[in-house]
Amino acid sequence: xxxxxxxxxxxxxxxxxxxxxxxxxxxxxxxxxxxxxxxxxxxxxxxxxxxxxxxxxxxxxxxxxxxxxxxxxxxxxxxxxxxxxxxxxxxxxxxxxxxxxxxxxxxxxxxxxxxxxxxxxxxxxxxxxxxxxxxxxxxxxxxxxxxxxxxxxxxxxxxxxxxxxxxxxxxxxxxxxxxxxxxxxxxxxxxxxxxxxxxxxxxxxxxxxxxxxxxxxxxxxxxxxxxxxxxxxxxxxxxxxxxxxxxxxxxxxxxxxxxxxxxxxxxxxxxxxxxxxxxxxxxxxxxxxxxxxxxxxxxxxxxxxxxxxxxxxxxxxxxxxxxxxxxxxxxxxxxxxxxxxxxxxxxxxxxxxxxxxxxxxxxxxxxxxxxxxxxxxxxxxxxxxxx
Ligand SMILES: Cc1ncc(COP(=O)(O)O)c(C=O)c1O
Numbered sequence: 001x002x003x004x005x006x007x008x009x010x011x012x013x014x015x016x017x018x019x020x021x022x023x024x025x026x027x028x029x030x031x032x033x034x035x036x037x038x039x040x041x042x043x044x045x046x047x048x049x050x051x052x053x054x055x056x057x058x059x060x061x062x063x064x065x066x067x068x069x070x071x072x073x074x075x076x077x078x079x080x081x082x083x084x085x086x087x088x089x090x091x092x093x094x095x096x097x098x099x100x101x102x103x104x105x106x107x108x109x110x111x112x113x114x115x116x117x118x119x120x121x122x123x124x125x126x127x128x129x130x131x132x133x134x135x136x137x138x139x140x141x142x143x144x145x146x147x148x149x150x151x152x153x154x155x156x157x158x159x160x161x162x163x164x165x166x167x168x169x170x171x172x173x174x175x176x177x178x179x180x181x182x183x184x185x186x187x188x189x190x191x192x193x194x195x196x197x198x199x200x201x202x203x204x205x206x207x208x209x210x211x212x213x214x215x216x217x218x219x220x221x222x223x224x225x226x227x228x229x230x231x232x233x234x235x236x237x238x239x240x241x242x243x244x245x246x247x248x249x250x251x252x253x254x255x256x257x258x259x260x261x262x263x264x265x266x267x268x269x270x271x272x273x274x275x276x277x278x279x280x281x282x283x284x285x286x287x288x289x290x291x292x293x294x295x296x297x298x299x300x301x302x303x304x305x306x307x308x309x310x311x312x313x314x315x316x317x318x319x320x321x322x323x324x325x326x327x328x329x330x331x332x333x334x335x336x337x338x339x340x341x342x343x344x345x346x347x348x349x350x351x352x353x354x355x356x357x358x359x360x361x362x363x364x365x366x367x368x369x370x371x372x373x374x375x376x377x378x379x380x381x382x383x384x385x386x387x
Contacts, residue, residue: 006148010315011044013374019043024245024368030352035381038342038354040176040327042242042249042372044295049287050241050280057279066248067276068267069332071282076235076250079285085349086222094262095273099206100130102234105269107134107168108253109261110200110232115167118155121360122329122383124176124204128360131170142362143178150320151178155189161266162197169194171203173220174211177329177359177368179322181208181217183342191220191227200258206249207325208242209292212300215323221254228254231286232262238277240292242372250276299326301372305378313386326372332356333365342367349384 011176019027026039046054073093080086096102107117107130116139117131131138141161144154158169171190174181182190192202201221211217220231236249253259284292303321306328309318316334330353332341342355345367356366371378 009048009291011298013043013298013316013377014045014310030346034346034350035372035377035384036352037370037377037381038068038352039369040139040239040325040370041244041296042326043374044242044298044372046176046243047241047284047288047291049283049291051164052244053279054246054276057276057356062275062279063353064275065271065272066095066278068270068273070266071161072248072250072278072285075282075285077250079289080219083192083289084217084219084222086219088252089254092263093268094251094265095278096249096251096269097242097247097272097277099204099236101128101269101272102125102249102251103130103170103202103204104134105265106202106234106262107131107136107170109265110258111136111167116161116165117159118158118166118169118199120175122177122356122362122366123359124172125354125358127170127172136168139164142360143175143177151180153182153186153190155186155193158190159193159197162193162199162233166197166199168200168202171201171204171220173205174207174217174322174324176207176325177284177327177354177363178320179207179319180191180328181211181215182217183322184218185221187218187220187223187227191224191230194225194230195209196276201228202234205233205235206239208235209237210218210296210299210361211295211324212303212322217324221252224299226317229257231255232258237281240295241280241284241288243277243280243284246277246280249273249275250281252279256381299372302326302373302375302378303328305375306369306371306382309382311381313382326370328369328371330367330369331365337365339364341365345385349381349387351381351384 073090077088318331355369356363
């Protein structure tokens with residue numbers, strides 16, 4: 001929006017006392033003695049350029065409708081170019097309420113009603129609801145071991161699902177809950193298969209900005225012509241800068257056939273974008289990249305702190321550091337806490353975690369822990385869990 005770039009102070013974690021005054025889900029769903037570590041919200045104070053932008057909007061009573069225009073497409077395209085060397089055409093970027101809505105509205109249009117849509121469990125639980133909401137059926141192709149101790153998309157399983165009639169693939173890149181940015185080779189192979197079987201790929205890249213500097217995020221639409229032909233990217237500033245409540249997401253295409261579909265959505269889909277979300281997202285992409293980098297430094301330190309704490313207090317827990325985002329996928333099977341260890345954690349330790357089984361059957365015996373909190377809270381949570 002032509003504003004001068006301002007120096008961004010490093011992010012600060014709010015104190016527990018201040019956090020408990022927040023009214024967001026993370027801080028109101030559980031009883032006051034519970035440490036809440038589910039819900040993908042961060043405990044940082046808002047980035048200064050975003051806070052300033054929002055306060056300026058409030059001061060001028062700028063609380064009406066968001067008319068679709070070019071500021072956010074241009075800010076996102078510039079960010080994607082700087083950060084990932086990905087060339088985005090701002091003319092192929094549209095906005096809507098949130099990534100969940102973007103997924104539903106896109107899936108509705110890229111596959112005939114009642115189609116099978118592939119997901120890779122363990123997977124972000126709402127995927128199991130968004131697909132039926134779009135009028136389709138979930139087809140599970142679980143992630144597979146990559147032979148080197150990590151996980152990857154099961155390309156043979158994916159091909160079998162495509163050959164069996166699936167019409168779309170809801171890709172999660174980076175993958176939640178594993179924090180796995182898929183490799184360029186894997187994504188190119190996915191695109192190749194999608195083209196061969198004419199399957200649409202909806203790539204949820206909401207966690208992309210939170211990829212750590214020691215890993216590489218590859219936007220799906222950047223990998224090949226096949227990817228651009230088959231794919232739609234859905235993304236947002238909402239995870240990277242913790243502004244999910246402001247309601248704004250982007251839908252990005254890179255081929256006329258998908259641009260026709262997304263650009264042809266009813267105007268109302270775009271008009272549902274919140275003006276606060278729009279303004280904050282422009283500020284995030286264009287003025288708060290330094291803040292994001294400093295947030296990643298803090299999160300990276302928490303990522304290893306968690307490993308050290310688990311090794312010391314709960315050595316039975318298996319944890320592979322995520323390469324993106326602040327969600328840890330913990331294997332608690334050795335603790336004997338049952339299929340849903342989060343129930344035991346809540347009852348006995350008063351620590352709230354996401355129940356593994358909601359991510360699919362592969363999540364039995366697992367929990368997801370959000371480490372975007374102060375080191376003090378993380379220490380307290382693991383100490384409580386160790387009982
Ligand atoms: C992979 C993934 N997609 C979508 C969402 C939800 O995004 P939104 O709030 O924009 O609907 C989340 C939230 O954590 C997520 O992890």
